[in-house]
Amino acid sequence: MGSATEATKDISENLLGDKKVTVVFVLGGPGSGKGTQCANIVEHYGFTHLSAGDLLRAEIKSGSENGTMIQNMIKEGKIVPSEVTIKLLQTAILENGNDKFLIDGFPRNEENRAAFERVTGIVPEFVLFFDCSEEEMERRLLGRNQGRVDDNIETIKKRFKVFVESSLPVVEHYESLGKVKRIDAAKPIPEVFEDIKVIFSSLASKVMKLVIISS
Ligand SMILES: Nc1ncnc2c1ncn2[C@@H]1O[C@H](COP(=O)(O)OP(=O)(O)O)[C@@H](O)[C@H]1O
Ligand SMILES: Nc1ccn([C@H]2C[C@H](O)[C@@H](COP(=O)(O)OP(=O)(O)O)O2)c(=O)n1
Numbered sequence: 197m198g199s200a201t202e203a204t205k206d207i208s209e210n211l212l213g214d215k216k217v218t219v220v221f222v223l224g225g226p227g228s229g230k231g232t233q234c235a236n237i238v239e240h241y242g243f244t245h246l247s248a249g250d251l252l253r254a255e256i257k258s259g260s261e262n263g264t265m266i267q268n269m270i271k272e273g274k275i276v277p278s279e280v281t282i283k284l285l286q287t288a289i290l291e292n293g294n295d296k297f298l299i300d301g302f303p304r305n306e307e308n309r310a311a312f313e314r315v316t317g318i319v320p321e322f323v324l325f326f327d328c329s330e331e332e333m334e335r336r337l338l339g340r341n342q343g344r345v346d347d348n349i350e351t352i353k354k355r356f357k358v359f360v361e362s363s364l365p366v367v368e369h370y371e372s373l374g375k376v377k378r379i380d381a382a383k384p385i386p387e388v389f390e391d392i393k394v395i396f397s398s399l400a401s402k403v404m405k406l407v408i409i410s411s
């Protein structure tokens with residue numbers, strides 16, 4: 197019989213325990229350059245990069261029982277149910293010694309956003325939003341050459357539609373909370389990173405100030 201105590205225990209097992217983390221959500225359309233710039237941020241600012249898409253692709257490769265379902269959804273440009281993606285993110289956060297994470301490509305819809313907040317209690321420090329035209333994103337995706345099942349014109353069109361209908365409302369939600377830092381992602385890679393540096397350097401100096409005040 198499921199008692200109230202058991203129910204509470206089940207929920208608490210989903211939390212991050214005592215681990216306190218700083219999280220930045222990295223959002224933007226497919227091909228806007230999220231993964232590329234996350235690698236730069238990792239190198240310069242000591243964050244750990246967690247790409248929801250990479251975690252899902254690794255899950256397919258691992259032969260997990262959800263593999264076929266995930267593969268089919270990715271091929272169709274659809275968003276995998278939150279419980280699957282959140283579990284992967286949660287495990288990755290807990291297994292990592294770092295306490296600063298860039299979560300790339302998540303939350304991609306309202307269900308992702310609300311479930312993550314409910315399950316982990318994590319509120320992002322801010323949202324880094326990559327603003328780029330569909331024309332440019334399409335060009336980049338068709339030239340990406342990573343052998344992905346979703347980088348073909350048919351799936352790309354579906355992904356753009358999902359992005360506008362489901363992912364942009366998440367960005368708007370964080371916009372209404374004053375949490376969005378928008379980047380012009382149409383510029384060349386080094387220029388985009390120059391703009392990102394301004395944001396992350398001011399975050400680093402804010403953290404330093406807190407350390408000085410509290411010590
Ligand atoms: N600013 C940029 N200008 C031109 N090409 C870029 C830029 N940023 C990334 N790319 C290229 O575009 C493709 C998609 O980039 P990626 O970082 O994988 O985007 P995302 O993770 O948002 O889908 C890659 O081939 C990458 O090398
Ligand atoms: N939160 C997420 C993130 C990605 N996915 C699935 C659906 C997406 O179209 C694919 C690919 O995501 P990924 O972030 O790797 O794609 P891009 O880097 O934006 O091109 O993975 C998901 O279902 N839920």
Ligand SMILES: [Mg+2]
Nearest residue numbers: 230231247249
């Ligand atoms: Mg990516």
